[in-house]
Amino acid sequence: MLLPNILLTGTPGVGKTTLGKELASRSGLKYINVGDLAREGQLYDGYDEEYECPILDEDRVVDELENQMSEGGVIVDYHGCDFFPEHWFHIVFVLQADNSVLYKRLETRGYNEKKLKENIQCEIFQVLYEEALASYKEEIVHQLPSNKPEDLEDNINQILKWIEQ
Numbered sequence: 001m002l003l004p005n006i007l008l009t010g011t012p013g014v015g016k017t018t019l020g021k022e023l024a025s026r027s028g029l030k031y032i033n034v035g036d037l038a039r040e041g042q043l044y045d046g047y048d049e050e051y052e053c054p055i056l057d058e059d060r061v062v063d064e065l066e067n068q069m070s071e072g073g074v075i076v077d078y079h080g081c082d083f084f085p086e087h088w089f090h091i092v093f094v095l096q097a098d099n100s101v102l103y104k105r106l107e108t109r110g111y112n113e114k115k116l117k118e119n120i121q122c123e124i125f126q127v128l129y130e131e132a133l134a135s136y137k138e139e140i141v142h143q144l145p146s147n148k149p150e151d152l153e154d155n156i157n158q159i160l161k162w163i164e165q
């Protein structure tokens with residue numbers, strides 16, 4: 001039987017990488033961080049002067065992932081989802097963190113004031129949740145709290161149960 005593909009999305013700092021890696025090690029599924037993939041393959045299309053970061057070449061990312069996604073059993077981690085083909089994912093999890101928690105995590109990362117504010121706003125307005133709802137069937141999109149270690153444990157157990165089913 002084909003193994004499921006899982007998308008983990010949400011504002012930077014909500015805990016996608018932490019959950020994705022732990023879930024991969026416990027489930028045997030493969031973990032792919034789209035940010036890392038783009039960096040390694042230089043899958044960029046120009047540079048954003050305002051945000052001081054390279055612009056993701058979404059088409060090349062999709063081409064790069066296509067074969068693995070069709071094989072199944074992949075956990076994808078990215079703070080965006082509207083450019084992935086809808087049929088890739090069997091389930092989508094949008095991680096969420098409280099403002100104060102997220103603020104501290106992003107501050108620790110050394111984000112500047114502008115970047116901090118924008119990411120916190122992104123979380124407040126549930127931008128990534130809205131994007132997920134607009135991109136996938138509502139019934140496969142689930143929100144997960146990601147504030148404390150117990151949340152991580154609960155989320156892993158919940159997703160492992162779903163995979164088994």
Ligand code: DAT
Pocket residue numbers: 010011012013014015016017018019105146147148149150151152
């Ligand atoms: P993302 O991949 O969404 O950018 P991350 O996995 O790198 O986020 O996590 C950001 C920080 O938050 C990192 O220091 C680990 C911590 N963290 C993640 N999930 C957590 C949780 N459920 N409880 C406490 N800390 C968590």
